[in-house]
Amino acid sequence: MSLSAASAAVASSAAAAYRYDTIRPVSRLRFCGLRREALRLQSPRSTPQLVAARRSVVYAATAGNGAAASSEFDYDLVIIGAGVGGHGAALNAVEKGLKTAIIEGDVVGGTCVNRGCVPSKALLAVSGRMRELQDEHHMKSLGLQVSSPGYDRQAVADHANNLASKIRSNLTNSMKALGVDILTGIGTIVVTFVEALDQLMPGFDPEIAKLAQRILINPRKIDYHTGVFASKITPAKDGNPVLIELIDAKTKEHKETLEVDAALIATGRAPFTKGLGLENINVVTQRGFVPVDERMQVMDATGNVVPNLYCIGDANGKLMLAHAASAQGISVVEQISGRDNILNHLSIPAACFTHPEISMVGLTEPQAREKADKEGFEISVVKTSFKANTKALAENEGDGLAKMIYRPDTGEILGVHILGLHAADLIHEASNAIALGTHVQDIKFAVHAHPTLSEVLDELFKAAKVNTGVLHSINEPVAV
Numbered sequence: 001m002s003l004s005a006a007s008a009a010v011a012s013s014a015a016a017a018y019r020y021d022t023i024r025p026v027s028r029l030r031f032c033g034l035r036r037e038a039l040r041l042q043s044p045r046s047t048p049q050l051v052a053a054r055r056s057v058v059y060a061a062t063a064g065n066g067a068a069a070s071s072e073f074d075y076d077l078v079i080i081g082a083g084v085g086g087h088g089a090a091l092n093a094v095e096k097g098l099k100t101a102i103i104e105g106d107v108v109g110g111t112c113v114n115r116g117c118v119p120s121k122a123l124l125a126v127s128g129r130m131r132e133l134q135d136e137h138h139m140k141s142l143g144l145q146v147s148s149p150g151y152d153r154q155a156v157a158d159h160a161n162n163l164a165s166k167i168r169s170n171l172t173n174s175m176k177a178l179g180v181d182i183l184t185g186i187g188t189i190v191v192t193f194v195e196a197l198d199q200l201m202p203g204f205d206p207e208i209a210k211l212a213q214r215i216l217i218n219p220r221k222i223d224y225h226t227g228v229f230a231s232k233i234t235p236a237k238d239g240n241p242v243l244i245e246l247i248d249a250k251t252k253e254h255k256e257t258l259e260v261d262a263a264l265i266a267t268g269r270a271p272f273t274k275g276l277g278l279e280n281i282n283v284v285t286q287r288g289f290v291p292v293d294e295r296m297q298v299m300d301a302t303g304n305v306v307p308n309l310y311c312i313g314d315a316n317g318k319l320m321l322a323h324a325a326s327a328q329g330i331s332v333v334e335q336i337s338g339r340d341n342i343l344n345h346l347s348i349p350a351a352c353f354t355h356p357e358i359s360m361v362g363l364t365e366p367q368a369r370e371k372a373d374k375e376g377f378e379i380s381v382v383k384t385s386f387k388a389n390t391k392a393l394a395e396n397e398g399d400g401l402a403k404m405i406y407r408p409d410t411g412e413i414l415g416v417h418i419l420g421l422h423a424a425d426l427i428h429e430a431s432n433a434i435a436l437g438t439h440v441q442d443i444k445f446a447v448h449a450h451p452t453l454s455e456v457l458d459e460l461f462k463a464a465k466v467n468t469g470v471l472h473s474i475n476e477p478v479a480v
Contacts, residue, residue, distance in 0.1 A: 074099070075099050075100060075101050075181075076093065076098035076099050076100065076336075077089075077090075077093050077098050077099075077100045077101070077333075077336070078100075078101045078102070078103060078183075079093075079100065079101070079102040079103065080102075080103045080104075080185075081102075081103070081104060081105070081110065082102050082103075082104035082108040082109065082110065082171070082172075082175075082182065083109065083110025083111060083112065083113075083313065083322075083325065084109075084110060084112045084113070084322040084323070084325055084326050085110075085312050085313040085322070085325030085326055085328065085329045086102055086104075086110070086329065087102075087108075087109075087171050087174075087175065087326070088325070088326030088327070088329045088330050089312070089326075089329030089330065089332065089333050090102050090175055090178075090180050091174065091175070091178065092329065092330040092333040092334070093333045093336075094178045094179065094180060096333060096334075096336075096337040097337075098333070098336070098337070099179075100179075100180045100181075101180065101181040101182075101183055102175060102180055102181070102182055102183070103182075103183045103184065103185050104182065104183075104184065105184065105185060107168060108168050108171050108172045108175075108182070109164070109167060109168040109171055111269075111322075112322040113164055113167050113168050113171065114164050114168065116322075117322055118163055118164050118167050119160040119161070119163065119164045120160075120353070121163075121353065122159050122160040122163040122164075123156065123160050124353055126151065126156050126159065128355060130149060130151060131355065133146050133149035134149055138396055141396050142396065191242075191244070191258075191260050191262065191263045191264055196227070196228065196229055196249045198226055198227050199226060200212075200213055200217070200224060200226060201213075201352075201358075203350075204352075204358065204360060204364070204417070205360065205364040205365055205366075205403065205415070205417040206364070206365070206366065207365065207401075207403060207417075208358060208360070208401070208403065208417045208418075208419050211401055211419055212354070212358055212419055215356070215399050215419070216354055216355075225246060225255075225258075227248065227249050227250070228246040228247060228248060228249055228255055229246070229247050229248075229249050229252075230244050230245070230246060231245050231246070231247045231254075232244075232245040233245075233263055233265075236261075236262075241259040241260060241261060242259070242260050242261065242262060242263050243257055243258070243259060244257065244258040244260060244263060245257050246258065269314065269320065270288055271285075271287075271288040271289050271290075271314055271315045271317065272288075272315075273285055273288050273289070273290055273315050274288075278290065278298075281300065281306055281309070282300040282301050282302070283298055283299070283300050283301065283306065284300075284301045286317075287317075289315065289316060289317035290311040290315050290316050290317075291316075292310070292311050292316045292318070293305065294342050295310075295331075295332075295335060295340075295341075295342060296310045296311060296312050296316065296328050296331065296332050296343075297309065297310055298310060298311050310332045310335075312325055312328035312329045312332055313325035313328065313329070316328075318345055319345055319348055319350075321348065321350060323348065323349075324345070324348050327343055327348065328343060331343045344434070344435060346361075346362050346363065346434060347361065347362070347431050347432075347434040347435035348361070348431065349361040349427045349428060349430075349431040351423065351424035351427065353424065356397065356399060356400055356419060356420050356421050356423065357418075357419075357420070357421070357422060357423040357424045358417075358418070358419045358423055359417070359418045359423040359424045359426065359427035360415070360416070360417045360418070360427065361415065361416050361427055361430050361431040361434060362405070362413065362414055362415030362416060362430075362431075362434055363405060363414045363415040364405075364415060364417070365379075365381060365403075365405050365415070367415070368405045368414045368415055371414075372407075377407055377409060378407070378408060378409065379405055379406065379407060379408075379414065380405075380406055380407075380408045380464070380465065381403065381404070381405050381406075382403070382404050382406075382460060382463040382464050382465075383401060383402065383403045383404075383460070383463075384401070384402045384456055384457075384459040384460045384463060385398075385400065385401055385402075386398050386399065386400030386401070386402075386420040386421065386453075386456060387399075387400075388459070389451075389453060389455055389456050390450070390451035390455075391451045391452055391453050391455075392420065392421050392453060392456075394451070395421060397420070397421040399420065400418070400419050400420020400421060400423070400456075401418070401419050401420065402416070402417070402418045402420065402426075402456045402457060402459075402460045403416070403417045403418075403460075404416045404417075404430070404440075404460050404461070404464065406440050406464055408464075408465060408466055408467050409466075409467050410439065410466075411439030411440040411441040411442070411464075411466045412439055412440075413430065413433055413434050413438075413439065413440060413443075416430035416431075416434075416457075416460075418456070420453075420456065421453060422453055425453075426453060426454065426456065426457060429443075429454065429457050430457065439466075440461055440464040440466055441466045443461050444461040444462050444464065446458070446461070
């Protein structure tokens, strides 16, 4: 393989790791691997019209025992794209003793740090403070008096930009401190709500989505339409409103035309995998996503594994979350280092940063029931309310629900869903339990500090009833 390096500034964020041999003192790098000229860095093209999602394609040559043969090459791994996935892979690679370089065509941090998770949370923090200050009833209930709260738009923007810059700097310094070489380039392998599905928040458990609708949408002046597509949008012109033509999602028949002041199109993100040269190795993407197996190994058009080629992050379409990309990158490096590792995607949590927050891990109740019907077992569901939690009541934030789906015959936790104060933080006890295979009859003996929000989960676990005769594996207590 060959790699031609050039200064680049690209709007996309990508992560790909490759194994190569000698770096020449010119702008061409020699790579081992698939075929000659299958990999190259090139000058950036113009910014694509669609915002590109993170992509990660990992390539590594290995010794016979599965460990990297670092003595034969200048680098064990070259990671193209310093997004969250690439950063996580780089740190784990260094920990495993792999000499590592990372290539980024734009700025370190990728979508999450620079345009997504990080700056959006800075803005959410500001809006959350304003929401509290403007809630006169809430302030009075706490004995506080606030008059005429306001904000400086530019200062708010600066706060978001400064946070992104700080995190970007931290990521850069963490890699440099460990000896990761950071290079520049891009690589290729030679409104009113309109929702298409029948419910708002279709990816969440239906009960949680219904509660979220009651708390977040119904009290506000928000109209919504479900089960429809926006087939055509006519921009505002000459004083006329924006026109949105709606059609039935199933029959495709025209339903109505909305007249609005503005339209915000939020249809998700598209994988930026064009130009990687996957066709050169007989890999066919599916709507742009790179097909992979459970070990993130890239699959070709015949269903066979492409040797030593992996795809992590948004580009494989498994779970388009920054922390999932990082976990996948770490899992791949474990495999490159000779340690088999399969990531359990059902143990990866997701969160929606509304107020109150929503979080989930594992299966929804309909998904669990479908699985139970197919495999022939029963499921049970338990719930607890934030209204019974002392810490939530002290914050005057009693709206909320925690829900767990589990198997009463074994105690296996199938899914946990939370809507309430700091739900995004609370979910990790459940996600770790699923990842570690901890069952209800084990975790219900864990002790939680009082008064804390964590007691919502404590009550949830204790409410679960496991069939008589199912033993727990908690170690016997030791007197001290």
